[in-house]
Amino acid sequence: xxxxxxxxxxxxxxxxxxxxxxxxxxxxxxxxxxxxxxxxxxxxxxxxxxxxxxxxxxxxxxxxxxxxxxxxxxxxxxxxxxxxxxxxxxxxxxxxxxxxxxxxxxxxxxxxxxxxxxxxxxxxxxxxxxxxxxxxxxxxxxxxxxxxxxxxxxxxxxxxxxxxxxxxxxxxxxxxxxxxxxxxxxxxxxxxxxxxxxxxxxxxxxxxxxxxxxxxxxxxxxxxxxxxxxxxxxxxxxxxxxxxxxxxxxxxxxxxxxxxxxxxxxxxxxxxxxxxxxxxxxxxxxxxxxx
Numbered sequence: 538x539x540x541x542x543x544x545x546x547x548x549x550x551x552x553x554x555x556x557x558x559x560x561x562x563x564x565x566x567x568x569x570x571x572x573x574x575x576x577x578x579x580x581x582x583x584x585x586x587x588x589x590x591x592x593x594x595x596x597x598x599x600x601x602x603x604x605x606x607x608x609x610x611x612x613x614x615x616x617x618x619x620x621x622x623x624x625x626x627x628x629x630x631x632x633x634x635x636x637x638x639x640x641x642x643x644x645x646x647x648x649x650x651x652x653x654x655x656x657x658x659x660x661x662x663x664x665x666x667x668x669x670x671x672x673x674x675x676x677x678x679x680x681x682x683x684x685x686x687x688x689x690x691x692x693x694x695x696x697x698x699x700x701x702x703x704x705x706x707x708x709x710x711x712x713x714x715x716x717x718x719x720x721x722x723x724x725x726x727x728x729x730x731x732x733x734x735x736x737x738x739x740x741x742x743x744x745x746x747x748x749x750x751x752x753x754x755x756x757x758x759x760x761x762x763x764x765x766x767x768x769x770x771x772x773x774x775x776x777x778x779x780x781x782x783x784x785x786x787x788x789x790x791x792x793x794x795x796x797x798x799x800x801x802x803x804x805x806x807x808x809x810x811x812x813x814x815x816x817x818x819x820x821x822x823x824x825x826x827x828x
Contacts, residue, residue, distance in 0.1 A: 580810045587811055588699070591818060592803045595699040596621050596684045599692065600728040603681045606664055609763055611722025612715050613660050616647065618725065619709040620667070621682040622702035629676040629683065631667075639673040653715065698728060698807035704781045705804070720775055723762060724786075724804060730761055731800060734813050737790065738798045752797055773798060784821045 588595070598618060607613050623631050623638075623646065631638045633646055644654050661667045666678050677683075680692060682700075687693040708721050732742045732750060738761070740751040753761060758769035779786035782803050790797040802808075802817045 580812060584809065584811045584814070587814065588701075588806070592701040592806075593703040594684075595701045596624065596682050597687050597693060597697050598682045598700050598728075598805075599680065599697050600725055601696050603666075604725060604729075606666070606681065607660075609726070610660075611726055611763075612718040613657070613722075614725045615709070615718050615722040616657055617661060617666055618682070618700060619705050620646065620661070621677055621684075622700075622705050624677045624682065624684050627685040629679050631675045631677065637674040639669070639675060648710070649714075696729070698731070698805050700805045701803055703803075704801075707781055708779070708786070708804075720772075721779075723772060723776060724800065726762055727800060728805065731805070731807070733807050734810070736799050736802050736806065736808075736817055738800070747792060750797070752795060788821060790820070 596618075598621070603614055603617070607617075620631065623633055625632050625637075631646075633642050638646070640658060643658055644651070647654055647657060649657070666681055667675050668678065669675055683690070683693070687697070708724075709718075712718055712721060727738055730738050730740065730742065730753070732739050732744065734745050735747055735750070737747070737750060738753065738758075740753055740757070741749070744750055755767055755769065758773070759766060762769045762772050764772055773787070776787045777785065777789065781801060784801055784803065786801050786804060788799045788801070790799050799817070799820065801821045802814055803821070806814055806817075808814055
């Protein structure tokens with residue numbers, strides 16, 4: 538049952554006028570909508586252009602599923618990610634120098650010895666990370682990596698990140714053997730612990746406030762990197778020596794006397810705010826960190 542309201546200017550009595558409280562509520566909602574629009578204009582909409590200009594094209598990877606599928610074989614994980622950087626938009630076919638590839642192209646793409654090529658090929662087919670069509674052309678299993686719009690893809694709703702083609706290719710092409718591929722695979726091992734906003738290794742990856750990040754202790758870092766007691770120090774030191782795009786691949790950030798490791802967003806970045814990635818980008822260009 539509606540209340541009756543009186544328009545004292547006209548003397549009209551009506552029961553369909555909007556109560557003052559409702560007017561206020563609508564005004565607040567409109568202000569929120571305007572604020573959300575401004576936020577989108579400043580932070581969300583410019584992000585793709587910034588990423589493209591700074592870091593280039595990328596693939597989307599369900600890294601946790603990939604690591605589980607490969608039983609944490611980091612060398613194969615990194616090689617697969619590298620292979621995926623040559624995948625076509627939407628259809629998943631691997632393209633090398635403008636042509637779809639079959640098995641005969643693998644030696645040129647991976648640039649390793651014949652025995653290693655055989656092992657890589659066997660592993661990727663056995664684990665169903667890649668497939669062949671009836672003509673022998675290779676395409677990627679989109680359950681693990683995909684290049685294209687994932688907004689309506691239900692399996693990509695939870696845990697995935699952007700991995701940038703140019704940087705992965707640079708890292709791969711500067712490496713030469715299985716040991717180095719295993720080293721580079723540590724970047725994939727770290728992914729489940731990369732904070733969405735700051736690209737810092739932590740245990741609460743969705744925390745926005747850098748002061749509230751939970752940084753792993755020594756034992757937890759050993760577990761993250763699947764290594765023996767305190768061996769993570771050596772492993773992280775090796776990552777600290779790697780350069781990509783003329784910048785450190787990993788940076789030590791000292792924030793309020795807390796030592797943190799951040800991964801360069803030109804390798805991978807899962808955030809959605811322009812200001813966050815601009816700040817990160819600045820740290821790595823300056824090769825510095827927070828106060």
